[in-house]
Amino acid sequence: MNFEEIAVKSHEFVSQYLNGAEVGREVDLFATGMVNSLFAMQLVLFVEREFGFAVDNEDLDYDNFRSINAIADFAGRKLGLGATA
């Protein structure tokens, strides 16, 4: 899987929670007000299941979850894909 594929899947997942609104890949998800504990947990499970690694204690960093690109970057790093977007 490459960065683009990860970003597309992440975009699809995040969009489910936006009642049809479009969200750009760089949009700050925390600023949209959509991030609550329910979304946070679902996002963790999505990343773990979709990309096949465990989100750990030390991964709890807002910068890993701030935007769709940030999520894709984070997943890419965990999967050892090297430098991305």
Added chain:
Amino acid sequence: MDIELTAEQEAARGQFRDFVERRLMPYADEYDRQEEMPAGLIGEVAELGYLGGLVPEQYGGVGMDSITWGLLCEEIGRGSASLLSLFTVQGMVIQSILKWGNEDQRQDWLPRLATGEIIGGFALTEPNVGSNASSVETRATLIDGHWRLHGQKRWISFGQVSNLFVVFAQSEGKSVALLVERDCQGFSTKPITGMLGFRSAMLADIFLDGCKVPQAHLLGRAGFGFSHVGGAALDQGRYSIAWGCLGLAQGALDASLAYSGQRRQFGKPLKEHQLIQELLADMITQIQAARMLCYRAASLKQRGEPSLIMETSIAKYFASRMAAKVSADAVQIHGANGCSDQYPVQRYLRDAKIMEIIEGSNQMQQIIIAKHGYQEHAVKQQRLAQSKDDGGEA
């Protein structure tokens, strides 16, 4: 969906049932009257590997799968909702550490949670903060390598006896979850008695009076206490409660089937009166429906599907409402006997009411379920529009 149990799960259920029949059912009403859970019984469920059942083998537990844990909660819930709440909070503390603890914390605490040497407590609710749980007022300040906690927690299940609590607090505007030991300086508890239900769940108020906790007792990272540590724990809690409600309702149904066969009015057993059969038919059907939701949540949990969070919420919501209705109907079938403490159905009814309030009240579940409904609807509409567009282009 495949909901057939494996041979191991069947065998485990048989053992849980046997334990509950022998060691819990005959005594649960007495514990309820005494408002206490005997230490001996807690020791027994710990010794059997039940209480710490969620701890994986690598940390000294038996590593129960989701269905086996669900079956255990169902059986314990059939015997005593108060004891079920001990399993619930122990599971929440285990889940918090397992998911968001670091390796040192896992090594340190999980083996002792597995054996029951440590009894866990979950301390979120406060006198001024219930459903709006992300706004706790307890303060945590980091000073010279220690957290200092100031605040009060209320309604903490097994707070009278637990020796390790996951405590939620605010630290400079960030939510933190801290592991707090009972014997730490500045920590005290006061028993709460006279509750409607869960009377032997040994509730307590917790006072954190400059309570001093090592810096290394932070779970996860600052800012992620409520959302991630609390989120994982509450999901686990709702899961245990959903299954426990199933057991509670099954207990109320079993009692009603037995009673309606014995009690005679108008020259025949109650069970031959069709209006009683109607009540029983609805009880049976509602219980089956809740069981399907619990199995569905179990299957998603086992696979780590993101939708497990919503489906567990739905299972908890439905099962607790169902348990409240089924236990109320059980009291109805028992008449005055059902209102007496000589029969367990009044306890089931009182405990079922609590199930509708804890682990996120049913109003909180309704809010998130409805919100989820709108989100799914929007996705469907979007897909429909998309496929029309695609069709148009073709």
